[in-house]
Amino acid sequence: MVARKRIELQGVVQGVGFRPFVYRIAGRCDIRGRVLNSSDGVVIEAEGSDTGLTRFLSILTTELPPLARIDRLAVSDQEPRGDRNFAIEHSVSAHGRFALVPPDVATCAECEADFRDPANRRFGYPFTNCTNCGPRYTIIQDVPYDRENTTMAAFPMCARCQAEYEDPLDRRFHAEPNACPDCGPSLTVAVDAVRGFLRAGEILAIKGLGGFHLVCDATNEHAVSLLRERKRRSGKAFAIMVRTLAIAERLCVLTDADRALLAGTRRPIVLLPRRENSGVAPSTAPGNTRLGVMLPYTPLHHLLFDDFLDALVMTSGNMSEEPIVSRNEDAWPRLHTLADSFLLHNRAIHARVDDSVFQTFEGREYPVRRSRGYAPDPIALRMPLAEVLACGGELKNTLCLTKDRYAILSQHIGDLENLETLTFFRETLAHLQRFFRVSPVAVAHDLHPNYLSTRFALRESGLQPIGIQHHHAHIASCMADNGIEGRVIGVALDGTGYGTDGKIWGCEFLVCDFLDFERRGHLRYVPLAGGDSAVRQPWRSALAYLKDAFGERASSLALPLFRDIPPKQLRVVDTMLARGLQTVETSSCGRLFDAVSSLVGIRHETTYEGQAAMELEAAATDAGAPGAAYPFAIEDGDRFQLDLRPTIEAIVRDFIDGVAAGDISARFHLTMAHAIAASCDRIRASHGLTRVCLSGGTFQNLRLLGHAVTLLREGGFEVFIHTRVPTNDGGLALGQAVIASCRLQSESVLGQHGW
Numbered sequence: 001m002v003a004r005k006r007i008e009l010q011g012v013v014q015g016v017g018f019r020p021f022v023y024r025i026a027g028r029c030d031i032r033g034r035v036l037n038s039s040d041g042v043v044i045e046a047e048g049s050d051t052g053l054t055r056f057l058s059i060l061t062t063e064l065p066p067l068a069r070i071d072r073l074a075v076s077d078q079e080p081r082g083d084r085n086f087a088i089e090h091s092v093s094a095h096g097r098f099a100l101v102p103p104d105v106a107t108c109a110e111c112e113a114d115f116r117d118p119a120n121r122r123f124g125y126p127f128t129n130c131t132n133c134g135p136r137y138t139i140i141q142d143v144p145y146d147r148e149n150t151t152m153a154a155f156p157m158c159a160r161c162q163a164e165y166e167d168p169l170d171r172r173f174h175a176e177p178n179a180c181p182d183c184g185p186s187l188t189v190a191v192d193a194v195r196g197f198l199r200a201g202e203i204l205a206i207k208g209l210g211g212f213h214l215v216c217d218a219t220n221e222h223a224v225s226l227l228r229e230r231k232r233r234s235g236k237a238f239a240i241m242v243r244t245l246a247i248a249e250r251l252c253v254l255t256d257a258d259r260a261l262l263a264g265t266r267r268p269i270v271l272l273p274r275r276e277n278s279g280v281a282p283s284t285a286p287g288n289t290r291l292g293v294m295l296p297y298t299p300l301h302h303l304l305f306d307d308f309l310d311a312l313v314m315t316s317g318n319m320s321e322e323p324i325v326s327r328n329e330d331a332w333p334r335l336h337t338l339a340d341s342f343l344l345h346n347r348a349i350h351a352r353v354d355d356s357v358f359q360t361f362e363g364r365e366y367p368v369r370r371s372r373g374y375a376p377d378p379i380a381l382r383m384p385l386a387e388v389l390a391c392g393g394e395l396k397n398t399l400c401l402t403k404d405r406y407a408i409l410s411q412h413i414g415d416l417e418n419l420e421t422l423t424f425f426r427e428t429l430a431h432l433q434r435f436f437r438v439s440p441v442a443v444a445h446d447l448h449p450n451y452l453s454t455r456f457a458l459r460e461s462g463l464q465p466i467g468i469q470h471h472h473a474h475i476a477s478c479m480a481d482n483g484i485e486g487r488v489i490g491v492a493l494d495g496t497g498y499g500t501d502g503k504i505w506g507c508e509f510l511v512c513d514f515l516d517f518e519r520r521g522h523l524r525y526v527p528l529a530g531g532d533s534a535v536r537q538p539w540r541s542a543l544a545y546l547k548d549a550f551g552e553r554a555s556s557l558a559l560p561l562f563r564d565i566p567p568k569q570l571r572v573v574d575t576m577l578a579r580g581l582q583t584v585e586t587s588s589c590g591r592l593f594d595a596v597s598s599l600v601g602i603r604h605e606t607t608y609e610g611q612a613a614m615e616l617e618a619a620a621t622d623a624g625a626p627g628a629a630y631p632f633a634i635e636d637g638d639r640f641q642l643d644l645r646p647t648i649e650a651i652v653r654d655f656i657d658g659v660a661a662g663d664i665s666a667r668f669h670l671t672m673a674h675a676i677a678a679s680c681d682r683i684r685a686s687h688g689l690t691r692v693c694l695s696g697g698t699f700q701n702l703r704l705l706g707h708a709v710t711l712l713r714e715g716g717f718e719v720f721i722h723t724r725v726p727t728n729d730g731g732l733a734l735g736q737a738v739i740a741s742c743r744l745q746s747e748s749v750l751g752q753h754g755w
């Protein structure tokens with residue numbers, strides 16, 4: 001009995017060797033028919049015996065190629081047509097729905113073997129790839145994903161590459177970027193010459209997969225400090241790329257989850273606790289107990305290393321604050337003050353993509369920056385959403401589009417504070433809208449009136465604007481990340497978010513769902529003197545917290561800041577605070593951590609966002625018992641207020657008594673976790689909720705996160721943290737998008753019912 005089935009598949013099924021996989025299993029199961037890419041996935045028409053078809057369907061879903069993922073599968077019956085063989089057919093383009101544009105994939109082991117083998121025709125070839133690896137999102141110009149819609153269209157394949165491309169049994173069958181030394185892209189400088197420059201301590205601008213890197217020998221202190229000086233990047237750590245996993249083990253302490261993440265197909269930078277005397281130049285990550293480490297992810301990277309080069313600094317090729325450079329013609333004008341030499345190639349980068357940055361927590365991925373290797377992989381949601389654009393925040397901006405049951409979160413765009421970054425934002429929006437065929441009906445934006453993303457939403461997008469409160473968006477992002485719905489307790493801790501009262505929020509205890517939120521409690525407001533300069537000068541926050549706790553006695557305390565900060569500056573800020581001049585009230589958690597960092601003499605001034613808090617976390621000791629938490633109070637009212645004046649008093653007392661800053665830091669972290677748990681207890685008592693979502697940039701602090709998760713679980717709460725999108729503002733757009741879609745849908749439901 002012969003039957004014929006039409007099988008429609010959606011998910012990650014294009015550009016991952018899916019059709020040849022189907023071709024091979026069709027042969028095994030004696031199935032005739034055809035397989036083709038559609039613009040929203042793959043369609044198979046399979047004809048054969050009942051048992052053959054059953055076997056075919058079962059293998060289809062259980063023996064997937066390494067990079068493939070099936071999100072949806074629909075099977076329907078067709079009339080048998082008596083096909084004689086099984087064919088792979090050319091793509092058809094359809095409208096409306098969409099295909100998933102794959103992210104870039106790190107070089108696979110088989111390709112590495114090819115370019116390492118002197119007898120292979122790709123020996124030493126830096127653009128080797130196959131169906132299981134290579135560039136994707138960075139080179140795709142349109143869908144469907146076929147060679148003519150990529151920047152590889154400029155390189156007609158030679159006869160041998162073409163033969164591989166057409167052979168269903170070849171690993172390079174329909175590998176769209178397939179190339180070899182005869183027909184593919186090439187470098188401007190030979191790789192062995194480049195290794196020579198690196199060994200000699202030069203700084204190189206190297207064109208990579210998603211943009212340029214600035215590269216130098218990570219063990220050469222002179223080179224690294226020179227790069228730091230030229231990039232005007234005084235304190236922020238540089239990431240390094242190391243030759244092998246074994247070298248990563250030598251430099252850092254790894255968990256199994258770290259190893260899997262480092263050596264996997266996505267290859268983000270992983271933040272890892274560093275070992276002492278690792279040999280990495282001190283200027284790589286000054287004042288940092290961790291190193292950002294990644295493994296080579298393109299053939300060119302592999303070829304940059306040799307026995308004398310184990311670890312390279314690899315930092316984005318840009319002036320600080322600007323987006324990554326990706327075009328050859330921009331390289332010289334934008335990078336010549338930074339680099340001694342250039343290594344270019346002639347494969348165009350269509351989408352600029354920075355390296356991703358991850359941590360692991362409890363054996364799971366905990367994203368810091370979701371970019372290369374991840375974007376634009378859609379985030380599957382629990383429910384279908386109205387099509388909207390969400391513009392994200394200001395720092396670490398990403399944007400998000402929704403379509404069907406997917407949220408498409410862009411790669412990292414950067415700090416949206418200048419025209420170059422805004423251009424990158426517009427460019428990315430245009431790409432993603434095209435690939436995913438999204439026609440947004442509304443635009444979600446932050447409530448901060450001066451964010452460029454807000455201005456874009458209101459003045460440029462031409463769409464119906466929906467303003468979303470910053471911390472509500474954080475919690476909604478965490479809910480969507482975890483696929484949960486309904487009402488939750490939201491704990492949103494971060495540096496800055498515009499509040500509905502016009503004040504700067506940042507330590508917020510919410511009750512919320514995807515439609516709305518109630519601010520149940522927050523950190524007691526303190527005045528912040530001088531807006532942006534307060535962010536760069538943690539001592540200003542310290543002074544505010546001291547005056548709040550000690551009043552006029554504050555300035556007589558024997559604390560480092562009164563010694564280190566010029567008296568004149570102290571007087572100015574003191575007056576501003578006393579008279580309320582140029583001050584803004586804030587419940588920011590970031591500024592609280594800044595204050596403690598300055599109080600115990602760790603950092604009074606910063607050179608990058610979050611530095612004081614990071615160094616406070618890094619200083620925290622594990623030696624001995626950290627002691628109980630410091631005291632704090634929760635004042636009831638319309639909303640409760642977390643009052644940390646007792647904490648600040650105790651910290652000052654400890655410090656003056658000679659307790660080490662690291663011990664104070666450890667106790668302070670524990671205190672914050674107890675304050676979070678006590679606040680959640682209060683909300684559970686009044687609202688009966690037991691699910692807690694933790695979000696906001698402060699939760700990048702793994703010490704705080706660890707304590708908070710432990711205490712909340714012990715207290716009987718179910719705790720949700722991020723796993724797919726960053727907990728910082730890089731995940732904000734997802735939350736904005738989900739809230740805006742849900743609001744639109746609920747309005748239309750209300751409308752239909754005539755309410």
Ligand code: ZN
Binds near residue numbers: 108109134
């Ligand atoms: Zn490969």
Ligand code: ZN
Binds near residue numbers: 160161162179181182
């Ligand atoms: Zn070729």
Ligand code: FE
Binds near residue numbers: 470494495697
């Ligand atoms: Fe935030």
